Structures are given as C-alpha cells and as structure tokens.
Amino acid sequence: MEYYSKYINQLIEEFAKLPGVGAKSAQRLAFHILNLPEEQVSHFADTVVKAKANVRYCKKCFTLTDDELCPICRSDRRNQKVIMVVENTRDLAAYEKTGKFDGVYHVLHGAISPTLGIGPGDIRLKELMERLRDDVDEVIISTNSSVEGEATALYISKLIKPTGIKVSRIASGVPVGGDLEYIDEVTLLRALEGRTDM
Amino acid sequence: MEYYSKYINQLIEEFAKLPGVGAKSAQRLAFHILNLPEEQVSHFADTVVKAKANVRYCKKCFTLTDDELCPICRSDRRNQKVIMVVENTRDLAAYEKTGKFDGVYHVLHGAISPTLGIGPGDIRLKELMERLRDDVDEVIISTNSSVEGEATALYISKLIKPTGIKVSRIASGVPVGGDLEYIDEVTLLRALEGRTDM
Numbered sequence: 001m002e003y004y005s006k007y008i009n010q011l012i013e014e015f016a017k018l019p020g021v022g023a024k025s026a027q028r029l030a031f032h033i034l035n036l037p038e039e040q041v042s043h044f045a046d047t048v049v050k051a052k053a054n055v056r057y058c059k060k061c062f063t064l065t066d067d068e069l070c071p072i073c074r075s076d077r078r079n080q081k082v083i084m085v086v087e088n089t090r091d092l093a094a095y096e097k098t099g100k101f102d103g104v105y106h107v108l109h110g111a112i113s114p115t116l117g118i119g120p121g122d123i124r125l126k127e128l129m130e131r132l133r134d135d136v137d138e139v140i141i142s143t144n145s146s147v148e149g150e151a152t153a154l155y156i157s158k159l160i161k162p163t164g165i166k167v168s169r170i171a172s173g174v175p176v177g178g179d180l181e182y183i184d185e186v187t188l189l190r191a192l193e194g195r196t197d198m
Numbered sequence: 199m200e201y202y203s204k205y206i207n208q209l210i211e212e213f214a215k216l217p218g219v220g221a222k223s224a225q226r227l228a229f230h231i232l233n234l235p236e237e238q239v240s241h242f243a244d245t246v247v248k249a250k251a252n253v254r255y256c257k258k259c260f261t262l263t264d265d266e267l268c269p270i271c272r273s274d275r276r277n278q279k280v281i282m283v284v285e286n287t288r289d290l291a292a293y294e295k296t297g298k299f300d301g302v303y304h305v306l307h308g309a310i311s312p313t314l315g316i317g318p319g320d321i322r323l324k325e326l327m328e329r330l331r332d333d334v335d336e337v338i339i340s341t342n343s344s345v346e347g348e349a350t351a352l353y354i355s356k357l358i359k360p361t362g363i364k365v366s367r368i369a370s371g372v373p374v375g376g377d378l379e380y381i382d383e384v385t386l387l388r389a390l391e392g393r394t395d396m
Contacts, residue, residue, distance in 0.1 A: 007263035011249040016244050019230050027288060032217050034253050041250040043350055045243035048231060051209040055232050056322050064232055066203035089394040090225060093202065114386060130264065198296055 011134065060131065062107040062124045063089045072104055079103045081137040085128060085156060087111050087144060111148035119162055120155060128160065138166040145172045258329065260322045261287045261307045270302055279335040283326065283354060285309050285342060304329065309346035309361045318353060327357065336364040343370045352394055
C-alpha cells in the first residue's frame with residue numbers, strides 16, 4: 001500500500017495479525033492509535049510489554065497469573081478439594097463471574113483434537129493427574145460441549161475413574177432464555193436426555 | 199476482576215479502549231498477546247511506538263505520512279492540478295485502491311457538524327483554500343454522502359466558486375450490485391436525479 005507511509009503499513013499489519021481483526025478493522029485501529037496523544041500510545045505499548053513480562057502460569061492450576069500461585073489457589077475461602085477442569089483462562093473467568101463456584105480450577109490450555117493434532121500430551125493433563133494425589137473430593141469437567149471438549153471430557157473421566165475420585169460433567173441443554181424453535185436438534189436431544197424430575 | 203492478575207486486567211483495559219473492541223474481544227486480544235512469544239510482543243509494542251513517533255501530516259495534503267510530503271504529493275506521475283477533497287486518510291486509501299484516480303488529495307480530517315460542534319475552522323479548509331492559489335484545474339469533493347459530508351461539500355463549493363476553479367461532487371446513487379428493494383428511499387431519489395442518458 002504505497003499510499004500509506006511505511007510506519008502506518010507496519011502498524012496496520014501488526015493489528016491485522018490479532019485474532020478477529022480484519023483488514024478494515026486493522027486500518028481503523030492503526031489510525032486510532034496515530035491520533036492518540038504520544039503518552040497514551042507509549043502507555044499502551046508499555047502495558048503490553050509489562051503484561052507479557054510479568055504474567056506466567058500458576059504452578060498449580062495453570063491459569064495466567066503474576067505470582068507463583070494464582071489468587072484462587074492461594075485462597076483459604078476456596079474449597080481446594082473440588083477441582084473444575086476448564087479449557088482456558090477465559091472459561092475460568094466465565095465461572096468466576098457467576099460468583100457461585102467456591103472450588104478451584106485446572107486450566108488445560110486446549111482440548112484433545114485429532115484433526116488439529118492435539119493429543120493428551122499437549123494439554124495440562126499430566127499436571128491434573130499429579131494434583132489428584134492430594135486430597136481431592138471431586139473433579140468437575142467443564143470443557144466445552146464441542147466435539148473436542150466432549151472427547152477431552154470422556155478421556156479425562158476414564159483416566160480418573162480408577163482413582164475412585166468422583167468425576168462429574170457440567171450439564172448440557174437449552175440455554176436459559178433460549179427459544180426452543182431456534183435451538184439445534186443435538187442440543188434439544190441433550191436437554192431431553194438430561195431432564196430432571198420436578 | 200480479582201481472578202485475573204493485575205497485569206492481565208490492565209492489558210484488557212487497554213484493548214477495551216480501542217474503537218470497536220468490546221469487553222469480550224479485549225479479553226480475547228489480551229490472551230492472544232500473552233500467548234505470543236516475548237519477541238513478537240515487544241515487536242508489536244515497538245511498532246506502535248515507532249509509528250506514532252514517525253508519522254505526521256503531509257505539509258500539502260495533510261494525509262498521514264512519514265516525510266514532509268507524502269508519496270502522492272511528491273509524485274510527478276500524479277496530476278497536481280486536480281485535487282480530491284476527502285474527510286480522512288482511509289477515504290484516500292479507498293480511492294487509491296481503485297488505481298484509477300491520478301490526481302492528488304486534500305484530507306480535511308473531519309466534516310462540518312454543528313451538532314458535534316465542528317465548524318469550518320476545525321477542519322483543514324483554510325489549508326485547502328491556500329492550495330488553490332497554485333495552478334489548480336479542478337476540485338473534486340469526495341466527502342461522505344452523510345448529512346455532515348453533504349453540508350461540508352456545499353460549504354466548500356460556495357467558498358471555491360468565486361475563484362473560478364471548477365468544483366465537482368462525486369455521484370451518489372445505487373451501489374454497484376445493490377438490490378433496489380433493499381436500498382433506502384433517499385438513495386433511490388438521488389439515483390433518479392443523477393440519471394444519465396443511455
């Protein structure tokens with residue numbers, strides 16, 4: 001793009017590398033940055049570098065944190081004997097927003113996917129099994145209800161069963177407020193199978 | 199958000215300040231950055247800072263560039279006597295992509311908008327009038343076909359008329375490939391008014 005200067009093009013290219021940012025949005029973001037005061041721009045850049053430098057994985061649950069142990073693994077108000085297994089830190093955040101789960105987490109950083117070449121050794125499964133040597137009451141598997149998430153859930157439950165620790169899977173069904181006529185058949189069947197007495 | 203570390207929260211906040219980036223996307227962008235290798239992250243931050251430090255306005259047409267004059271104003275393959283007036287650098291880029299315009303530009307950096315409190319003195323209008331002292335054949339007004347864009351076009355044409363320089367306005371009508379039934383009435387009327395003989 002000859003009509004933009006070298007620096008603008010480089011900036012647009014950098015933004016276009018981000019997930020969910022197309023060519024048009026990258027351009028928009030680049031011009032937004034160029035129109036900001038210099039100190040705001042360097043603050044933005046600093047925040048990016050500092051976050052990357054200071055954030056690491058929690059030694060226990062592998063969520064992203066800036067200490068050896070994350071605030072949840074350190075907390076004595078959390079039940080350290082109930083472990084919820086999630087695919088990533090965003091899923092952990094989603095549960096934390098409910099404010100109703102008082103156990104701890106284990107972040108797999110992915111799900112088993114033969115098509116993407118992601119095997120059990122590529123996610124934090126070994127580390128989960130190591131945690132089960134401690135006193136654990138229950139493992140709640142909260143992987144996504146996608147093909148990969150279900151496969152991962154099944155794989156983990158089979159690994160844990162022999163230890164005698166209780167393994168559960170979050171319910172799958174019609175979302176609250178969901179209109180039945182717009183919900184896919186697989187979800188409807190799941191909702192039917194998972195029905196509970198009233 | 200207690201469940202994220204301080205640095206992650208700061209990073210999410212920075213991304214959420216960008217235009218068109220909501221809370222969910224900001225989170226997604228932040229985690230994407232945190233999962234990149236350190237050198238890619240610092241390269242991203244460097245590009246942002248460098249672009250801001252090196253990009254300025256072209257002395258002549260006020261597009262964003264990294265030199266005193268932009269490549270278009272410097273080019274002897276461009277007709278410096280035909281000036282297209284646009285609202286911003288992205289509009290200039292849109293015309294450059296067509297590859298069919300061989301004149302030069304003048305970037306207003308906005309449009310007159312009484313509701314937003316933007317008057318003729320807040321956009322690069324004075325600088326446009328100064329350029330007209332040189333030998334200019336035509337000024338093509340390519341502001342948006344919004345209320346503000348139209349008002350700006352009218353204002354500029356009235357300013358230029360007394361100089362005797364030709365002023366034109368880009369055509370407004372049905373977009374190519376547009377389905378008539380989905381096009382608003384104002385556009386349809388414009389298309390009708392602007393009809394040409396076949």
